[in-house]
Amino acid sequence: MIHELALAIKYGMTAQHVAATPHAFLSWSEAIRVAAAKIGQ
Numbered sequence: 001m002i003h004e005l006a007l008a009i010k011y012g013m014t015a016q017h018v019a020a021t022p023h024a025f026l027s028w029s030e031a032i033r034v035a036a037a038k039i040g041q
Contacts (some may be wrong), residue, residue, distance in 0.1 A: 005030050015040035
């Protein structure tokens with residue numbers, strides 16, 4: 001989970017960018033995607 005957030009910070013990604021990123025498995029990464037989608041609304 002932390003790697004996704006670290007990359008988002010490093011590359012200046014918005015919550016919308018993280019939400020739009022495909023996630024292969026339902027996991028903590030998926031939880032980050034869902035949270036980012038809610039923040040980006």
